[in-house]
Amino acid sequence: MIDQSERLAIIALVLILIGLPIAIFGYQYGLRPALAGVRTIDIIAAAPEDGGFQPDAIEVQKGETVRLRFSVPDVTHGVAIAGLGVDLGHIDPGQVKEVEVTFDQPGKVTFYCNAWCSPNHWRMRGTITIIDPADPDAHRRIEAAPDPVIESLIEREMDIDAPHDAAISPNEPVSAAEGGPLVENYRADLPVDFFDPLWLQRQSPAEAFSVLKETLPNLTDAQRWNIIAHLWTDSLAESELTWAQTEYIKNCAACHGETGNGDGPAAAAINAQLATTAMNNDKVASFAPASPTMGATTEIYYAKLRRGGMGTSMPGFGDIFDTEETWRLAHYIWRLTFAPAKPSPQ
Ligand code: HEC
Ligand SMILES: [Cu+2]
Structure with missing residues (x-):
């Protein structure tokens, strides 16, 4: 005979056996999607x-x-x-x-x-x-959709990958900070081009230096470089600068180095390949104020960033940064060149 308590136990067991799957099923296919809808x-x-x-x-x-x-x-x-x-x-x-x-x-x-x-x-x-x-x-x-800046470079027969060594580069430290007051003092004498963002993004510092040599013959070379350093680093607002700094550290510093000297932890291996392969130009770029940098333009930096190198280790970032962000990074590189951040006090 099954007594009362045994009967209750069986009912409970049956309920659990049937109920649990229903509950799980219901949650998985009913409740959960309804709650989430994703x-x-x-x-x-x-x-x-x-x-x-x-x-x-x-x-x-x-x-x-x-x-x-x-x-x-x-x-x-x-x-x-x-x-x-x-x-x-x-x-x-x-x-x-x-x-x-x-x-x-x-x-x-x-x-x-x-x-x-x-x-x-x-x-x-x-x-x-x-x-x-x-x-x-x-x-x-x-x-x-094509990138209008890269299209325009191609139209003007500018080779994104060509070496761009400059005939002239600074031979003493350059100071963007000292360039600021000079730009104010000589504002009336500087060519109007120097205040045109499109002109600036298409000029190399070396080209601008030659222009300054003619237009402001009384300045010293150091003063001319300081003016250029100021103009080339003046375009980022504080928040844009912070953004660029963060993204540079995350995405670029492993190769280009934290301060942009081309000496990140991954650079040695990439550069060592130079010795074993005939890969052209595959040396991690340094952004120090030396010849190749003085011959570069912001527009070339932008194009290289979006498209990446041709058979080099420079990745393309066109899928990761939008055009505005890419400009920001391209301008930020000039900060590394001309106005490196002071090491933060410990
Ligand atoms: C895996 C290593 C690597 C990473 C990561 C990398 N680069 Fe490069 N980059 C290179 C190498 C190698 C070159 C030189 C070859 C070339 O120009 O294609 C180069 C070249 C460049 C140039 C062209 C320099 C010139 O003089 O024309 C720019 C600009 C540049 N990198 C910016 C960046 C920025 C900004 C980032 C991060 C968003 C970045 N790179 C991430 C390896 C790297
Ligand atoms: Cu990873």
């Missing part, structure tokens, strides 16, 4: 030699909200999504970080690692293609 995409973030991002090509629909969940199997990485202002910071092995993003515009965005994780670190990138079902070609049209 698709979760799991992404493994590994160094390129361990497979890189997996998956590294994701498609979403315009207007869709997805939860991107990054896990890390190997070494610490940093995950950021270009153009969306998303930076998850460092993710350590075993750690998981996620972010929910709604994609409103058709196109392509790049997610990338911004922590130096391996010698191939800068290859660690993935893409999210946002497709508009009402206009299935929209994302391709946006992607194929």
Whole structure:
């Protein structure tokens, strides 16, 4: 005979056996999506030699909200999504970080690692293609849009990759700070071009120096360089400068060095390749105020940044920084050249 208490126990057991799966099922397929309404995409973030991002090509629909969940199997990485202002910071092995993003515009965005994780670190990138079902070609049209600055360089037959050594460069320390008052004093005598941002971005410091030599014959060479240093470093607002500094440290310093001398921790290996291969020009650029820098222009820097080197280790950043951000970084390089930040007091 089954007594009363046994019967209750059986009912309870049956309820648990049926109820638990229903509860789990209900949560998984009913309650959870209803609460969240988002698709979760799991992404493994590994160094390129361990497979890189997996998956590294994701498609979403315009207007869709997805939860991107990054896990890390190997070494610490940093995950950021270009153009969306998303930076998850460092993710350590075993750690998981996620972010929910709604994609409103058709196109392509790049997610990338911004922590130096391996010698191939800068290859660690993935893409999210946002497709508009009402206009299935929209994302391709946006992607194929040419960069007007690079187009203009090509039109003027300017080679982004050609060496640009200068005939003249400063032979004593240059001071942007001392250049400021000089620009004020000689404002009326300086050519109007010197106050035209487009002219400035297309001139090299060496070219501007030659112009100054003619227009202001009474100045010393040091004073001329100081004027140039001031004009070439004057374009970034404080907040833009802070942004550029941060991004430079995360994305560039491993190769170009924290102060821009071309001596970052990854530079030695890249430069050593020079000796073994005939790769042209594949030496990490230094931004010190010497000949090659004095012959460079902000516009060439911009183009190199967007497109990357041709068969060199210089990565292209066109998928990561928008045009405005790229200009900011290009201008920031002149800060490294002419107005390096003083080491912060300990
Ligand atoms: C993996 C190493 C590496 C990283 C990371 C890197 N660069 Fe470079 N960069 C190079 C090498 C090598 C060259 C020289 C070859 C060339 O110009 O293609 C170079 C050249 C350049 C030039 C051209 C210099 C000139 O005189 O024309 C600019 C500008 C530049 N880098 C800026 C940057 C900035 C800004 C970043 C970060 C957003 C960056 N680079 C990240 C390796 C790197
Ligand atoms: Cu990484």
